[in-house]
Amino acid sequence: MAEFLMPSLGADMEAGTLVEWLKQPGDRVKRGDVVAVVETQKGAIEVDIFEDGIIERWLVEPGTTVPVGTPLALIGSGEPAAAIPASIPRVPVSASASEVPPAPGPQPWVPLPIEPKPRSHRPRASPAARRWAAERGIALDALTGSGPRGAIVLDDVERAVASLAPLPTAAKRLDFGEMRRAIAAAMSRSKREIPHYYLSTTVDLTRALAWLETVNATRPPAQRLLLAALLLRAVAGALGKAPEFNGYYTAEGFQPTAGIHIGAAIAIRGGGLIAPAIHDVNRLSLDEVMARLRDLVARARSGALRSSELSDPTITVTNLGERGVEAVFGIIYPPQVALVGFGAPVERPWAASGQVALRRVLTATLAADHRASDGHRGALFLADIDRRLQNPEAL
Amino acid sequence: MTDAVREITYRDAVREAIREALLADPRVFLMGEDVGRYGGCYAVTKGLLDEFGPERIRDTPLSESAFVGAGIGAALGGMRPIVEIMTVNFSLLALDQIVNNAATIRHMSGGQFSVPLVIRMATGAGRQLAAQHSHSLEGWYAHIPGLKVVTPATLDDARFMLTAALADPNPVLIFEHVMLYNRSGVLPPDTRPVDIHSAIVRRPGKDVTVVTYGGTLFKTLDAAAELAKDGIEAEVIDLRVLRPLDAETVLASVTKTRRAVIVDEGWRSGSLSAEISARIMEGAFWELDAPVGRVCSAEVPIPYPHHLEEAALPQAAAIVAAAKATMSG
Numbered sequence: 102m103a104e105f106l107m108p109s110l111g112a113d114m115e116a117g118t119l120v121e122w123l124k125q126p127g128d129r130v131k132r133g134d135v136v137a138v139v140e141t142q143k144g145a146i147e148v149d150i151f152e153d154g155i156i157e158r159w160l161v162e163p164g165t166t167v168p169v170g171t172p173l174a175l176i177g178s179g180e181p182a183a184a185i186p187a188s189i190p191r192v193p194v195s196a197s198a199s200e201v202p203p204a205p206g207p208q209p210w211v212p213l214p215i216e217p218k219p220r221s222h223r224p225r226a227s228p229a230a231r232r233w234a235a236e237r238g239i240a241l242d243a244l245t246g247s248g249p250r251g252a253i254v255l256d257d258v259e260r261a262v263a264s265l266a267p268l269p270t271a272a273k274r275l276d277f278g279e280m281r282r283a284i285a286a287a288m289s290r291s292k293r294e295i296p297h298y299y300l301s302t303t304v305d306l307t308r309a310l311a312w313l314e315t316v317n318a319t320r321p322p323a324q325r326l327l328l329a330a331l332l333l334r335a336v337a338g339a340l341g342k343a344p345e346f347n348g349y350y351t352a353e354g355f356q357p358t359a360g361i362h363i364g365a366a367i368a369i370r371g372g373g374l375i376a377p378a379i380h381d382v383n384r385l386s387l388d389e390v391m392a393r394l395r396d397l398v399a400r401a402r403s404g405a406l407r408s409s410e411l412s413d414p415t416i417t418v419t420n421l422g423e424r425g426v427e428a429v430f431g432i433i434y435p436p437q438v439a440l441v442g443f444g445a446p447v448e449r450p451w452a453a454s455g456q457v458a459l460r461r462v463l464t465a466t467l468a469a470d471h472r473a474s475d476g477h478r479g480a481l482f483l484a485d486i487d488r489r490l491q492n493p494e495a496l
Numbered sequence: 497m498t499d500a501v502r503e504i505t506y507r508d509a510v511r512e513a514i515r516e517a518l519l520a521d522p523r524v525f526l527m528g529e530d531v532g533r534y535g536g537c538y539a540v541t542k543g544l545l546d547e548f549g550p551e552r553i554r555d556t557p558l559s560e561s562a563f564v565g566a567g568i569g570a571a572l573g574g575m576r577p578i579v580e581i582m583t584v585n586f587s588l589l590a591l592d593q594i595v596n597n598a599a600t601i602r603h604m605s606g607g608q609f610s611v612p613l614v615i616r617m618a619t620g621a622g623r624q625l626a627a628q629h630s631h632s633l634e635g636w637y638a639h640i641p642g643l644k645v646v647t648p649a650t651l652d653d654a655r656f657m658l659t660a661a662l663a664d665p666n667p668v669l670i671f672e673h674v675m676l677y678n679r680s681g682v683l684p685p686d687t688r689p690v691d692i693h694s695a696i697v698r699r700p701g702k703d704v705t706v707v708t709y710g711g712t713l714f715k716t717l718d719a720a721a722e723l724a725k726d727g728i729e730a731e732v733i734d735l736r737v738l739r740p741l742d743a744e745t746v747l748a749s750v751t752k753t754r755r756a757v758i759v760d761e762g763w764r765s766g767s768l769s770a771e772i773s774a775r776i777m778e779g780a781f782w783e784l785d786a787p788v789g790r791v792c793s794a795e796v797p798i799p800y801p802h803h804l805e806e807a808a809l810p811q812a813a814a815i816v817a818a819a820k821a822t823m824s825g
Contacts, residue, residue: 227754228781228782228784228785229782230785231782248786249821249822249824252786254785255754256785
């Protein structure tokens with residue numbers, strides 16, 4: 102028997118509100134399945150699970166705010182449950198638990214035990230009803246079907262949507278005020294605690310842009326590569342040789358991490374910023390990075406990110422080129438130790454092979470934590486990014 | 497042809513279409529069993545022999561393979577033959593000519609030869625002609641690339657589809673349901689071209705799509721009127737063309753109504769109705785609110801006794817029940 106806990110979805114998250122269960126007791130889940138939606142300062146986040154098993158029961162009722170680390174559900178091994186311990190809830194240990202409403206009282210909230218349901222219970226619902234319900238965050242279990250053999254049909258879902266109009270999950274995915282406060286807290290902590298140092302270099306992009314043009318010439322617009330994908334791959338490649346920029350600074354000092362999960366800073370329409378992870382960028386092809394980036398941008402803007410994407414970045418890359426600035430000196434997102442910034446590609450007179458020519462260049466910057474690395478290593482790291490961008494076909 | 501709006505039968509409409517084609521193009525001629533002196537076994541070609549003579553209205557021996565083959569040869573030689581086969585059951589004797597020759601020559605000659613042949617045949621049951629004259633095998637022909645298969649159900653289509661079929665450089669099969677010949681209605685005197693590639697909505701509705709063609713169209717429209725009394729608005733689609741199938745019109749309707757019933761006088765197993773159902777699954781699965789329903793003929797050789805024949809065929813009551821089953825209960 103394992104516990105599914107309220108995850109930490111960022112260095113500054115202390116508590117979260119369970120909005121919705123996406124799995125039912127009795128459902129089989131496997132690692133990576135999205136099981137719940139949790140409201141945080143960054144908006145509603147889909148939370149995935151890290152182990153395989155069967156949801157035995159829920160311990161927290163939707164709508165409840167609990168500290169990080171609080172058990173939300175019990176996950177069984179899949180064997181017929183022997184006997185579920187009578188008292189499951191434990192008092193969560195959290196320094197600031199007093200600031201948030203406590204976990205639900207001594208009696209854990211469980212769905213009404215009407216009858217033992219078969220393991221694979223699914224409500225009978227039409228494909229159209231399932232699709233609409235999924236898009237609008239409506240749980241099919243709660244609906245009564247009016248279709249053939251009692252099936253839930255689209256009209257039933259529409260009636261439910263109409264009656265639940267101000268549902269928090271569907272209506273409000275992003276709270277800009279909360280997001281502003283979260284950014285304020287993280288950035289203040291960063292500038293308070295992290296001794297930043299900054300480096301800058303100018304990269305000749307002529308070869309990279311020419312290569313992109315050639316590759317994209319034969320592709321339909323939806324398949325085209327953007328410069329951003331090349332930049333992410335270049336950073337990932339350079340990080341392989343510069344582990345002191347990839348990881349977390351904690352009470353025990355700097356901990357490098359094996360996986361290279363790059364947080365891609367994405368501006369949210371209406372204000373705010375989020376930097377969800379593209380996992381294992383060093384192991385992805387350029388096309389895969391591009392596909393992940395497209396997916397991530399779309400989901401970040403609709404507020405449909407996964408917990409692992411928010412908690413996993415090991416470094417952040419910010420690309421303000423689209424906004425027309427030439428250089429960006431970033432603030433590190435704690436507990437990360439580095440941030441790589443890229444400005445806009447611009448045309449400049451450039452000395453190459455003893456002559457002055459017009460070249461398209463880009464300013465790459467590094468903001469790094471001096472507790473984890475020194476300027477010498479940072480310079481090598483930036484130079485390596487530059488070198489990789491001169492050889493785009495190898496990215 | 498008169499100049500006024502007049503009431504004519506489906507049989508008259510087919511005859512007028514043939515007559516018009518014979519008048520318009522000297523390459524057009526008609527041949528088949530009993531089309532001349534007898535006037536056609538369904539009296540479609542009555543009077544044409546007197547008007548056009550035995551060169552252009554040719555009675556043939558009782559050999560479907562021979563006269564369909566002759567039609568293919570004439571088409572290859574530059575003529576525009578209209579071949580009549582008495583019923584689709586008999587067309588099986590000419591299956592080799594239709595499937596192996598007519599349908600393939602354009603492809604096998606790399607486009608050098610085309611077969612502008614039109615074959616008309618009667619199909620369907622309801623006249624107590626028993627199992628060897630009553631089947632609906634048009635769905636089989638709709639399986640064959642290289643053929644076009646059309647099923648005029650209305651007076652308009654009976655009157656004007658032949659022009660489009662003769663204009664097509666490829667073999668076109670026209671299926672005339674035997675229960676339609678005596679249907680009468682009003683047809684305006686003007687000529688209106690119709691296409692032979694699209695389905696059409698014969699009755700708009702929002703609750704359930706009923707897809708049909710040919711002889712079952714009017715049973716389906718009757719069923720739709722019945723459903724309307726219970727407040728269910730059925731959208732009736734007449735496929736008109738079985739190959740190439742106009743799936744787009746069907747999918748657009750199903751996307752709107754979220755429910756579909758297919759009515760086909762052919763048998764259910766391995767049938768055209770199965771193909772349409774599969775197209776709906778491929779193209780509109782996520783739009784559906786109910787399993788696709790089908791009303792087809794009972795899986796028996798069509799019986800001779802009237803009451804058993806009626807029991808074996810799709811009827812309005814069964815269509816009403818199938819439509820309601822997609823709604824609730």
